[in-house]
Amino acid sequence: MTHNSSSSLNPSILxxxxxxxxxxxxxxxxxAGYPLVGVVTQPDRPSGRGQEMKxxxxxxxxKGKNLPLFQPETLKxxxxxxxxKNLNPDFIVSAAYGLFLPHEILTMARIDIxxxxxxxxxxxRGAAPIQRAILDGKKETGVTIMRTTAKMDxxxxxxxxxxxxxxxxxSATLHDKLASLGGELLVEVLExxxxxxxxxxxxxxxxxxxxxxxxxxxxxxxxxxxQKILNQIHAFHPWPSAYTFIDNKRLKIYDxxxxxxxxxxxxxxxxxxSPKGLHVACRGTALCISEVHLEGKKRMPAFEFAKGSRLxxxxxxx
Numbered sequence: 001m002t003h004n005s006s007s008s009l010n011p012s013i014l015x016x017x018x019x020x021x022x023x024x025x026x027x028x029x030x031x032a033g034y035p036l037v038g039v040v041t042q043p044d045r046p047s048g049r050g051q052e053m054k055x056x057x058x059x060x061x062x063k064g065k066n067l068p069l070f071q072p073e074t075l076k077x078x079x080x081x082x083x084x085k086n087l088n089p090d091f092i093v094s095a096a097y098g099l100f101l102p103h104e105i106l107t108m109a110r111i112d113i114x115x116x117x118x119x120x121x122x123x124x125r126g127a128a129p130i131q132r133a134i135l136d137g138k139k140e141t142g143v144t145i146m147r148t149t150a151k152m153d154x155x156x157x158x159x160x161x162x163x164x165x166x167x168x169x170x171s172a173t174l175h176d177k178l179a180s181l182g183g184e185l186l187v188e189v190l191e192x193x194x195x196x197x198x199x200x201x202x203x204x205x206x207x208x209x210x211x212x213x214x215x216x217x218x219x220x221x222x223x224x225x226x227q228k229i230l231n232q233i234h235a236f237h238p239w240p241s242a243y244t245f246i247d248n249k250r251l252k253i254y255d256x257x258x259x260x261x262x263x264x265x266x267x268x269x270x271x272x273x274s275p276k277g278l279h280v281a282c283r284g285t286a287l288c289i290s291e292v293h294l295e296g297k298k299r300m301p302a303f304e305f306a307k308g309s310r311l312x313x314x315x316x317x318x
Contacts, residue, residue, distance in 0.1 A: 011090030011111060011190070015058075016040045016097040021179045023057040025095040025116055028183025030065065034190065037087040038068040042098050075102050084108065091190065094148060095182065101148060112193060115148040116186050118178040120160055122202040124210040125153035130178060131171045132210035135235035137227065140164050141174070143182040145189045147199050156199035158189045170237040215240040222268035222317060226258045226285035241293075244268075244317040246309075251317070252293040259286040268317040277302040280317065 013034050015026060018041045029036065039062035047054035055063075062069040068087075072080045081104045092109040094101065095116040106113060119129035121144040126132075133141040142162040149155040163181055165174065189197065218240040220229055233242040233253050241252040256277065265271045265281040272279035277290040293299040294309070305311070 010034050011194070012037045012088070013091045013093055013190075014038045014040070014084065014087055014089035014109070016092065016094040016101065016105075017058045018042045018056045018098045019096050020057040021096040021118070021175060021182075023061045024176070024179035025093070025183045025186060026058060026061055028180070028187055029093065032187040032190070034187075036067050037089050038070055038084065040070045040072070040084070040097070043071045043073055075099065075105060081105070092148070093186065095179075100150075100152070103150065106148060106150065113148045114158070114186065114189065115146050115153075115155065116182040117144045117146060117153055118142075118175070118182060119210065120144060120162065121146060121153060121157060122204065122207040124208055126210035127212040129210040130174050131213055131235045134165060134169065134171060134174065135231050137231050138165055141178070143178050143185055145182070145185050146202075154202060156201050158193070158197060158199045159185055161185050168234075170234045172238050213240060218242045220244045220253070220317070222280065223283045226282040226287040229282055229287055230256055230258055246294075246311070246315070246317055250295045252295075252299075253289055254291040254293065254299065256287050256289045256291075259288050261286055266316070270311065270313055270315050270317070273303065273306045273311065273313055275303050278306060278311070 010033055013029060013036050015029065015036055015038070017023070017025060026039065039058060041056045041058040044053045044055050046052065059069060059071060070084065075081070084105070085108055089109050090111045092105065092113040093116070117129065118141070119133065120142040124132055130141070140162050142160055144160045145158045147155040147158070161181055163178060213236070218236045220232060220242055233256055236242045237254060243250050243252045245251065259279060262284060263271050263281040263286045267281050267283055269281045270278050271281055277288045280287050280289060289302045291299065292302045292305050294305065
């Protein structure tokens, strides 16, 4: 791709993105004064138990800002591709669009095609890099601005920035921080490419993957160490949520802390109920559960739940 543009000082951008992560990137692009010639998001989809049609965060943002909005069912349609090509973008930027971009899109930008990915590539290529990093107990992650290529998350890197994963971070809190950081880094790359910034290849010997989450991954195995279970609770908040079962009912667990004690109980046993929460034996360690949500009930502090549900010490999660 050429880095020479006949455009003004502010190159035009065609943006591909769908959820909240993409919306935060969009806000950063607009805030930096780059003209958006179009926003491409996935179509409205049925969502939730009622299967009501839901409009994506990026689509709502585009409508609110009166930006040209495109929601094609597929990017393989010739008419759709012709419309997008006629926008003549200097840059194409993608962030959590949700579909692979075909060759016709990859070659459409006059300057370059960029992707914002919330990991330090080549680590955690794939759909769930934020959750997988927390699940693995990593102490830091970050964002990468790379050139989009046909192979998933494998393009050459322009810039990266590290960000710590603190003990209290959930996927929800880390998501927002990385989206904001990614937007800022993207603007820096957009400014520096016309000045000669080049990309360097990823180290293929260091690749790891972050596959899409499955709901059943949230099921807690109490014979794991408490820290591993806490990582699971934080990684799967807000979705799919870490959960266990009590009296054959699903109990979602939203927060907790590792306890210093070594309980003499079988894993999964609630050996103490205190105002701090439910003290549960794990393998070699213990976990204090502080916030829960029983199916059919509202989310509440674990101590309140214990009082209201007649939970007793000695009962066991399954």
